Amino acid sequence: MLDLAILGLLSECEFHGYEIRKRLRDELGLFANISFGSLYPALSRLELSGAVVGTESIGATPASAPIPLTGSLGGERAALRSRRAGTTRGTKRSRKVYRITDTGRRVFEELLAAEEPVGTDEARSFGLRLAFARHLAPQARLGLLERRRDQLIRRLAADRARAAAGGDFDSYTRSLVEHRTETTQHDISWLDSLIESEKQKQATPPTDNRSTRTVGSRSAAAKGTEL
Amino acid sequence: MLDLAILGLLSECEFHGYEIRKRLRDELGLFANISFGSLYPALSRLELSGAVVGTESIGATPASAPIPLTGSLGGERAALRSRRAGTTRGTKRSRKVYRITDTGRRVFEELLAAEEPVGTDEARSFGLRLAFARHLAPQARLGLLERRRDQLIRRLAADRARAAAGGDFDSYTRSLVEHRTETTQHDISWLDSLIESEKQKQATPPTDNRSTRTVGSRSAAAKGTEL
DNA sequence: GTCATCATGTAAGCCGTTACATGATTGC
DNA sequence: GCAATCATGTAACGGCTTACATGATGAC
Numbered sequence: 001m002l003d004l005a006i007l008g009l010l011s012e013c014e015f016h017g018y019e020i021r022k023r024l025r026d027e028l029g030l031f032a033n034i035s036f037g038s039l040y041p042a043l044s045r046l047e048l049s050g051a052v053v054g055t056e057s058i059g060a061t062p063a064s065a066p067i068p069l070t071g072s073l074g075g076e077r078a079a080l081r082s083r084r085a086g087t088t089r090g091t092k093r094s095r096k097v098y099r100i101t102d103t104g105r106r107v108f109e110e111l112l113a114a115e116e117p118v119g120t121d122e123a124r125s126f127g128l129r130l131a132f133a134r135h136l137a138p139q140a141r142l143g144l145l146e147r148r149r150d151q152l153i154r155r156l157a158a159d160r161a162r163a164a165a166g167g168d169f170d171s172y173t174r175s176l177v178e179h180r181t182e183t184t185q186h187d188i189s190w191l192d193s194l195i196e197s198e199k200q201k202q203a204t205p206p207t208d209n210r211s212t213r214t215v216g217s218r219s220a221a222a223k224g225t226e227l
Numbered sequence: 228m229l230d231l232a233i234l235g236l237l238s239e240c241e242f243h244g245y246e247i248r249k250r251l252r253d254e255l256g257l258f259a260n261i262s263f264g265s266l267y268p269a270l271s272r273l274e275l276s277g278a279v280v281g282t283e284s285i286g287a288t289p290a291s292a293p294i295p296l297t298g299s300l301g302g303e304r305a306a307l308r309s310r311r312a313g314t315t316r317g318t319k320r321s322r323k324v325y326r327i328t329d330t331g332r333r334v335f336e337e338l339l340a341a342e343e344p345v346g347t348d349e350a351r352s353f354g355l356r357l358a359f360a361r362h363l364a365p366q367a368r369l370g371l372l373e374r375r376r377d378q379l380i381r382r383l384a385a386d387r388a389r390a391a392a393g394g395d396f397d398s399y400t401r402s403l404v405e406h407r408t409e410t411t412q413h414d415i416s417w418l419d420s421l422i423e424s425e426k427q428k429q430a431t432p433p434t435d436n437r438s439t440r441t442v443g444s445r446s447a448a449a450k451g452t453e454l
Numbered sequence: 455g456t457c458a459t460c461a462t463g464t465a466a467g468c469c470g471t472t473a474c475a476t477g478a479t480t481g482c
Numbered sequence: 483g484c485a486a487t488c489a490t491g492t493a494a495c496g497g498c499t500t501a502c503a504t505g506a507t508g509a510c
Contacts, residue, residue, distance in 0.1 A: 172360040
């Protein structure tokens with residue numbers, strides 16, 4: 001999972017370890033605060049396996065500097081950061097900037113398309129994959145959404161079985177189960193709308209993929225299943 | 228966390244390992260499918276530390292058999308199970324039935340009242356504690372709810388910062404962040420209603436705690452904060 | 455000059471998993 | 483007789499955390 005996140009980030013822009021951590025924290029929100037004790041070894045592993053190359057970058061940031069391919073930095077801080085990096089005297093801290101290789105891109109796509117783990121970290125795993133869904137083939141993307149939907153459907157069934165069987169839960173437990181059920185239903189509706197808009201997109205001729213209207217919001221009645 | 232779950236279950240009824248697993252799976256839904264490789268060592272540890280005692284139970288289930296103190300088994304299966312156990316020829320499988328000790332109860336209450344871990348497994352940890360909230364002192368219970376609420380408020384703020392800063396997320400990521408935000412808001416409302424009904428309960432003279440109307444549903448306008 | 459932040463790493467440990475090993479009982 | 487389920491465990495490994503160790507740079 002961490003490898004996937006790292007490769008995903010690096011597939012858009014070069015970064016050094018410390019910044020990867022920040023991105024993971026600030027941008028996606030998954031991997032809230034990945035620890036260095038986990039991140040740096042992961043980077044070393046990826047380098048050893050040839051998925052990324054790390055270049056010791058000391059002195060002013062070179063020409064191949066971290067210029068986001070996608071311009072993902074948030075307003076103020078982005079301005080600040082690039083102003084600083086733009087001056088002749090770039091940061092002099094020794095840091096190791098990682099770049100993804102062709103091998104790395106292949107690995108990334110494999111990881112992204114791989115079967116999701118069941119049971120453990122389903123939500124996080126799906127969130128991560130969805131965040132990088134634009135790198136998937138349309139068909140694989142739809143598969144991702146539908147597999148996730150199936151997972152949730154099964155969970156909903158389990159929750160309802162629980163609610164039906166556990167007639168004498170105490171009030172806290174009952175409320176917990178109820179809330180879980182509602183949340184799962186909400187998740188399913190969301191996925192239904194994602195799936196619908198994905199199908200629509202695939203039906204119509206290929207338009208621009210990025211920076212269009214937010215996908216799957218508030219409309220697109222979830223007609224797949226009535227909850 | 229696993230220790231807490233085990234002690235929580237055992238604080239209501241005796242169980243053997245295999246059944247603890249089933250309970251954890253079917254009843255709460257947290258700890259979807261705890262593995263035996265995790266469960267049995269945990270039980271051994273708990274026994275070694277004196278929190279539980281395990282008695283090798285071979286032959287027909289003795290008088291001190293697993294008769295739920297709280298009657299938590301679901302309808303049909305409960306009937307089936309107790310009918311079987313009720314016949315003269317009880318199961319003859321060798322199994323080790325665990326019973327919680329006074330020490331165990333103390334440990335349980337400590338674990339339950341302990342500061343929740345931040346960052347990792349917040350949701351599961353809270354769910355577990357809430358499921359056993361009836362064992363907490365009213366004040367501690369309120370504390371649990373309010374700490375969880377604070378967590379969610381912070382998360383909501385972070386999500387919104389992300390949404391504001393990440394103006395050029397692609398449509399999938401944007402939808403993901405939006406959905407997360409909505410879910411968090413829903414969670415907060417839920418907690419608000421739990422908190423309110425908890426305060427009400429504590430204001431009025433002590434009534435029966437169990438098997439009353441489900442706590443915190445659909446009414447109880449979350450007036451604590453407007454989302 | 456000192457404190458916060460940036461920056462990279464290693465070592466030990468926790469908490470869970472899968473895979474392996476074993477065997478009794480029940481249902482068909 | 484054979485498969486499914488019940489029942490208990492061990493061993494190896496995975497992935498992540500905390501704590502430790504180190505040092506440069508910038509802000510005040």
